[in-house]
Structure formats: C-alpha cells, structure tokens
Amino acid sequence: MKSPTLDPRLDQRLREAQDRFAALDRALSDPAVHGRPDKLRQLGQERAHLEPVVATGVELRAALSEHRQTLELLEETDDAEMRGMAEEEAEALEGRIERLQGRVRELLIPKDPLEDRAAVVEIRAGTGGDEAGLFAADLMRMYQRLAERLGWSIEVLSLSEGIPGALKEVIFLVRGRGAFGRLRYESGVHRVQRVPATESQGRIHTSAATVAVLPEAEEVDLQIDPNDLRIDVFRSSGPGGQSVNTTDSAVRITQVPTGLVVS
Numbered sequence: 001m002k003s004p005t006l007d008p009r010l011d012q013r014l015r016e017a018q019d020r021f022a023a024l025d026r027a028l029s030d031p032a033v034h035g036r037p038d039k040l041r042q043l044g045q046e047r048a049h050l051e052p053v054v055a056t057g058v059e060l061r062a063a064l065s066e067h068r069q070t071l072e073l074l075e076e077t078d079d080a081e082m083r084g085m086a087e088e089e090a091e092a093l094e095g096r097i098e099r100l101q102g103r104v105r106e107l108l109i110p111k112d113p114l115e116d117r118a119a120v121v122e123i124r125a126g127t128g129g130d131e132a133g134l135f136a137a138d139l140m141r142m143y144q145r146l147a148e149r150l151g152w153s154i155e156v157l158s159l160s161e162g163i164p165g166a167l168k169e170v171i172f173l174v175r176g177r178g179a180f181g182r183l184r185y186e187s188g189v190h191r192v193q194r195v196p197a198t199e200s201q202g203r204i205h206t207s208a209a210t211v212a213v214l215p216e217a218e219e220v221d222l223q224i225d226p227n228d229l230r231i232d233v234f235r236s237s238g239p240g241g242q243s244v245n246t247t248d249s250a251v252r253i254t255q256v257p258t259g260l261v262v263s
Contacts, residue, residue: 003068004097006060013108014057021050045116048177053107060100067093115181118216119174120157125167126189128207131196133166136209139190140170143183152176165197173216180215187213230254 024047070090125132153175160168191208232252252263
C-alpha cells in the first residue's frame, strides 16, 4: 500500500497561505493599524478568507502524517488482527485525505471581490394588486429572517406601504459576511400562487414581485459643480396637517448634465 502525497503546487499554495495568515495576525496586532478603520476592515476580511484555508491545510497534513504512521505499523506487525485494523484505518484516511484535498482546492479558488460587499435590495410589488403587496411583505420578512440566521444586519433605506400588511416598495441595505454573494441570485421576478388573505371566495391568485440586488457602491470623492445643479422647491404630498398644502416643504435637486434627480 502506497501513502498518498500532497501535490507540490498545492503544498506551495498552502505554505504561502500560512505565511500570509501569520503576517496578517502580526499586522492586526499593530497599534498603528487600529487607528485606520478601513485598513483594519480590509485586513480582517482577508484573514477571515484565509482562516479556513489554513485550518483545512493543517488538518490535511495531519491526515497525511497519520496515514504514513499507519503504513509503518502495517510493515512492522505480523499480527493478523492488528493488520486488519490498520488496513481499515488506512482506507478511511485515504478517503478523508481525498475529501480534504478537494476542499483545499475549492477554498483556494479566487473569491469574487464583490462577495462580501453589502447588498442593496429592492423589492417592488408587481401584478396582482393588494395580494402582490402582501407577497412583497412576505419576501421582506423572509430576507429579515435569513439575515437574523446568518448574523447580518438590515437597514431600511426607503419604504412605501399599501394596505395594512402590504408593501408597494421597499429598499434596504444588508451588511454581513458574504451578503452580496448570497443575495445576488435573488434578483428577478418572484411569483406565488395561493388563496390571498383578501380573497373571500377561496379563489387562487397568481401574484408577482420583483427583486433587484446590487452591491453597495464604494465611497469615492466627487467634485460636483454647483452650476450643474437645478434646485426646485415644491409642496409635498401626503399627510402632514394643514400646512402641507401651503408650504414649500419638499426639495428636488437635478444634476443637469446627467439628468440624475434626488428629491
């Protein structure tokens, strides 16, 4: 029986990961880095990515060493019962080594740089009237529960409600490890067929809601020429008392060259 060996290229990659992991630990303990939150976050994210690589590499090397020791035992003993146990152990270790090598290769695949970025999620009720709004609210609760389970945080950016318990539109920010990487595949049209709470005759309705997921944009320095901005003030709509119809309490800013509008 021949002992499995570690591919030299894989061995080199693991050594490089271990060296980089040790360097990150030293950098994160440097007081100078603690005063730079962006740098601290960047180093912390890189360390979190390398940690499972290093841990799996250590486990793989231990399994290879244990397999060699088992083969040495097979060569040294003539006891039939001991040889049988050693052969079973060697066979189990070979399967474990194969799985660990596959896991290491998977972990060493370069990550999508956007995977750990915060995700901006928009849910908008589609066709289906009030039932579509109820479905949109169900989707929102579903993502909230997922965030709770994975330790993510959610910040609601804007919300427009319909009938009680329904949403016309909601936009929220999800922060946490792997947030955009996990949620990006939720983009698209979601449909449901069910008897709505608003249906009195028990008929099945088909309703839809759209979900859009984008990575949070990185902070950049912008130079905006005030001469490119058109600022309009107007009377806001919706509840607000008597003054809502007599006071210019809403503002709309338009960047003329791009047509971008913020209100």
